Amino acid sequence: MTIIDLRSDTVTQPTEEMREAMARARVGDDVLGEDPTVHELEGLAAEMLGKERGLFVPSGTMANLVAVMTHTQKGDEVLVEAEAHTYYYEVGSISAVAGVIPRPIPGRLGYIAPDQVREAVRPPNVHFPIPRLLCLENTHNRAGGIPFGPQEMDAVGLTAHELGLAVHVDGARIFNAAVAVGVPAGQLVRYADSVMFCVSKGLSAPVGSVLLGKADFIERARRFRKMVGGGMRQAGVIAAAGIVALRTMVDRLATDHANARRLAEGISRTAPLSVDLSRVRTNIVLVAVNARLTAPEFTDRLKQEGVLTLPTGPSTIRMVTHRHITAHDVDMALEAIRRTATAFVQPR
Ligand SMILES: Cc1ncc(COP(=O)(O)O)c(C=O)c1O
Known part of the structure; x- marks a missing residue:
C-alpha cells in the first residue's frame, strides 16, 4: 500500500x-x-x-x-x-x-x-x-x-x-x-x-x-x-x-501551500467533515470531524487506507503538506478520505 x-x-x-x-x-x-x-x-x-x-x-x-x-x-x-x-x-x-x-x-x-x-x-x-x-x-x-x-x-x-x-x-x-x-x-x-x-x-x-x-x-x-x-x-x-x-527549499514552499489548498477544498465538499477555507493559507489544514466518530477514531480508519494524519483535539484532525506530497497524492488522499467519511456516515 x-x-x-x-x-x-x-x-x-x-x-x-x-x-x-x-x-x-x-x-x-x-x-x-x-x-x-x-x-x-x-x-x-x-x-x-x-x-x-x-x-x-x-x-x-x-x-x-x-x-x-x-x-x-x-x-x-x-x-x-x-x-x-x-x-x-x-x-x-x-x-x-x-x-x-x-x-x-x-x-x-x-x-x-x-x-x-x-x-x-x-x-x-x-x-x-x-x-x-x-x-x-x-x-x-x-x-x-x-x-x-x-x-x-x-x-x-x-x-x-x-x-x-x-x-x-x-x-x-x-x-x-x-x-x-x-x-x-x-x-x-x-x-x-x-x-x-x-x-x-x-x-x-x-x-x-x-x-x-x-x-x-x-x-x-x-x-x-x-x-x-x-x-x-x-x-x-x-x-x-x-x-x-x-x-534551495524556500521558494518551493508555495507548492506545499497550493497542495494544502487543493486538499482543503476537496475536504470541504466531503460531509461530515468541514474545513474553514479562509484559514488555509500555508501548508496546514485543520479538519473538523462533525460526526459520531472522534478525530482519533477517524485518523485510525484513515490509516487503514494508507493516509496518515494527526488528531489535534477530540474533533480536529491536522493534515500537513510537504515536499513528498504531490497534487496526485492529494487526490489519492481525498479519495481515501471520501471513502472513510462515507463509510462512517452510513448506518452499521
Ligand atoms: C511552531 C513550532 N515551534 C516549535 C516547534 C518545535 O520544533 P522541534 O520539533 O524541532 O523541537 C514546532 C514543531 O513542530 C512548531 O511547530
Missing part, C-alpha cells in the same frame, strides 16, 4: 544534494567555535532574517527554551499565545527549566493584538512577577498555519517594546509565512529581538534550528545552549544540509 503521510512536514527526508553536502562538509569542534560549516549556516540565516548573528541548535524546542532563558530571569512573566507551541507542546520547559511564569493570552486565530498586550502588562507592583518577554508564533501551528504579515508583526512588536518587553518569534515555519504573504522573511521580524526557525520542517533538512538576534544576545544564548546540553561537536555534518535547505 502506498503511504501518504500528512502528519507533519517534519517527516521530510533530506535531498540528494543535502546528503552530498553532508558527506563533504568541512567540520570542526563547534563547542570551541571551530566548525566552518556551522558558521556558514549561522551567517546565511542571519543575513536572510536581517539579524546580527545566529546560533545553530538541535531543535526548535531548544531554540525557544534557550531564547527564553537568555531574555529572562527566574520568576519573570512571559506573555505567550494560549495555543502557542512554546506553551502547549514544549513539555512545560519554559517553567520547568527557565523558571518563568507564562501568561497565556488567547489570540485571534493565533494573533496577539497590540491592545491585548497592553491589557496584559500590569504596572509595577510588589505582588506581580516582572513582565519581561512576549513570544509570538509565525506561522501559528495550532491555529492552522496562519501567517502574519509585516504590519501585524510590527504593530504588536512595537507595542511590546513600548511596554518594555523583549520580543521572541517562534518562526519554526517563518519561511512558509514569508512565501504566503509575499515578503522576504526578514520583514516579518523587524521588531523581534530574537527569532528562531527550523530547517527540519518544510525545508526538508534532517536536523536543527537556528536562533538569531543581536551579537551580545547570541553570545549569552551560547552559554544557555551549553547548559541544556545543546553544544554539538562536528555539527557541520548536519548544518551542511541546513545550508542547502535555505538555498
Whole structure:
C-alpha cells in the first residue's frame, strides 16, 4: 500500500544534494567555535532574517527554551499565545527549566493584538512577577498555519517594546509565512529581538534550528545552549544540509501551500467533515470531524487506507503538506478520505 503521510512536514527526508553536502562538509569542534560549516549556516540565516548573528541548535524546542532563558530571569512573566507551541507542546520547559511564569493570552486565530498586550502588562507592583518577554508564533501551528504579515508583526512588536518587553518569534515555519504573504522573511521580524526557525520542517533538512538576534544576545544564548546540553561537536555534518535547505527549499514552499489548498477544498465538499477555507493559507489544514466518530477514531480508519494524519483535539484532525506530497497524492488522499467519511456516515 502506498503511504501518504500528512502528519507533519517534519517527516521530510533530506535531498540528494543535502546528503552530498553532508558527506563533504568541512567540520570542526563547534563547542570551541571551530566548525566552518556551522558558521556558514549561522551567517546565511542571519543575513536572510536581517539579524546580527545566529546560533545553530538541535531543535526548535531548544531554540525557544534557550531564547527564553537568555531574555529572562527566574520568576519573570512571559506573555505567550494560549495555543502557542512554546506553551502547549514544549513539555512545560519554559517553567520547568527557565523558571518563568507564562501568561497565556488567547489570540485571534493565533494573533496577539497590540491592545491585548497592553491589557496584559500590569504596572509595577510588589505582588506581580516582572513582565519581561512576549513570544509570538509565525506561522501559528495550532491555529492552522496562519501567517502574519509585516504590519501585524510590527504593530504588536512595537507595542511590546513600548511596554518594555523583549520580543521572541517562534518562526519554526517563518519561511512558509514569508512565501504566503509575499515578503522576504526578514520583514516579518523587524521588531523581534530574537527569532528562531527550523530547517527540519518544510525545508526538508534532517536536523536543527537556528536562533538569531543581536551579537551580545547570541553570545549569552551560547552559554544557555551549553547548559541544556545543546553544544554539538562536528555539527557541520548536519548544518551542511541546513545550508542547502535555505538555498534551495524556500521558494518551493508555495507548492506545499497550493497542495494544502487543493486538499482543503476537496475536504470541504466531503460531509461530515468541514474545513474553514479562509484559514488555509500555508501548508496546514485543520479538519473538523462533525460526526459520531472522534478525530482519533477517524485518523485510525484513515490509516487503514494508507493516509496518515494527526488528531489535534477530540474533533480536529491536522493534515500537513510537504515536499513528498504531490497534487496526485492529494487526490489519492481525498479519495481515501471520501471513502472513510462515507463509510462512517452510513448506518452499521
Ligand atoms: C511552531 C513550532 N515551534 C516549535 C516547534 C518545535 O520544533 P522541534 O520539533 O524541532 O523541537 C514546532 C514543531 O513542530 C512548531 O511547530
